[in-house]
Amino acid sequence: MSTDPELRFQEEQRSTRRMWAIAACVLLSLAASFLLGRYPSPYLTPPRSILSDPLARSLVLNLRVPRILTACLLGIVLSASGTVFQLVFRNPLVDAGFLGISPGAAFGASLAIVLADGRPATVQVSAAVFALMGLLSSTFLARRARLGDWTLRLILAGIAVSALYTSGTGVLKYLADPIRQLPDLTFWMLGGLWAITWADLVQILPVVVPSLAVIYMMRWRLNLLSMRDETAFSLGAAPGRERFVLLLAAASSAAVLVAKCGQVGWVGLIIPHIARRLFGSDARRVVPGGMLLGCLFVLWCDDVARTLLTGEIPLGILTSFVGAAFFLAMLTRQRLGAQR
């Protein structure tokens, strides 16, 4: 980024200030989240109380900290992958639900709950495998299709694969034992971070960290890849190959987190829109800005989910409710930051 005030565009100056403000907000929220909970006392607990109570200390270090860090990572990944999907597909209304990733994860989890032992590890592995299979089968079908350009073929293939997965999940719900299996299945689909441990966090890092690094480092390139094939090609890009690399990074990181955390909807759809409103549509700013906003959004929702009531509120319900409300507000004010 240029340091010469003469050459810096107005939008860049505004968005940089906003970015710093949101980063400060993330740090403050993180600090507050460590003190928020239901034990040893509901809502905010002074640090002294946590330090003096061995059970509270253990609870915070072994459950609350990994959960909070995973919530941050979930927000970062879902918003980064949502931004990638929207730019690559040149469509502001897509997220990880496209390309069969979320429906694939739902099918995989249902399969593990209904037909296998239903243990968390089995559910997560099965969800991750079928989410990635969603991506691979969408890509394979798009290569075989003989209609339109690469982007259109991939969207159509993604819709078809998602529909197949959704119908498969429907069959599994129909077959599920209504007493033992259906509640597990329903709760997984509503999404949540109650079961996250340090081991879970460590398991997702090898996929998530390189994927986020690829997305972050190629963020300016995303602007180019959001243009039509002939433009991207004429500017030296290999549109198909570069889009595939970015989609693979976005899809694999989203798949791994959806497998761990269940269906946490609307983050990947709404956060890129809010980021575009705050930082402009240049992906150099939308990607990091969206990551910060996504982190903040999921962190706040998870704080509410685990603190507000004595019982856990499924995270997916909160993110969907708040996300849909935001989306409607932006839609009616025509502030989507896009022309479709």
Add this chain to the structure above:
Amino acid sequence: MNPQTAIALRSVSFGYDPASPNVLNALSVEIPTGRVTALLGPNGSGKTTLLHLILGLLLPTQGEIVLAGRPACQYSRREVSHLLGLVPQQEQVVFDISVADYVLLGRAPHLGLLQLPSQADTAIVLEALAATGLTRFRDRTVPSLSGGERQLATIARALAQRPGIFLLDEPTSHLDIGNRRRVLELMHGLVSDSGTVIFTTNDPNSAAAICHHVILMREGRILAAGSVSDTLTGPALSATYGVEVEVIDFRGRPLVVMH
């Protein structure tokens, strides 16, 4: 090949589908360096397909394309993007990217895959915006521009790319008279700066206004190629468009009038 030849086509044919007739048939022509060349022909004559073949977006089913003395197939994608800059027919920008950020995309061929644009790239963008008269629009979003302004923004992006050869696909087709004149003058200016300009058009008067060299196309074939005085004649244009036209002299330039 003549050293003054920017692009040479040698018996180039192309078809989208092997089962269907070719879109372009055995085209052989040389396009001179440092000149404005118009690819002129009715809708569907294969002008845009020919531009895409020159760019390398499509590959000829037969024949060879030679760019600056070397077969096109020997160029890497990056080398081609240094040599050729495309201004597409209608750029569709979905997201509200600013004009400055849009023009900055023209620097992509000069940057690595993971590299961000530098201050020097920003300075080149500002020059391109000034050359196209878009400096005051630099913070506006591309979708909010009028058709003419958007076309100028696309030309500014090609200027920021700094290629030796500009390929413009129907650059004046959706413009009013004022914007058409601005775009034509800008294209003429590109040649003054030692560039080569090739543009497609179905309007013979746009070609007559600025070009030095004309290629007349119809149904995937080249009917005539040469200087303005040799090609923009009544009989040649009548054969190209399938309607009778007359060419009159207007202040030393041909003016095409339809009967």
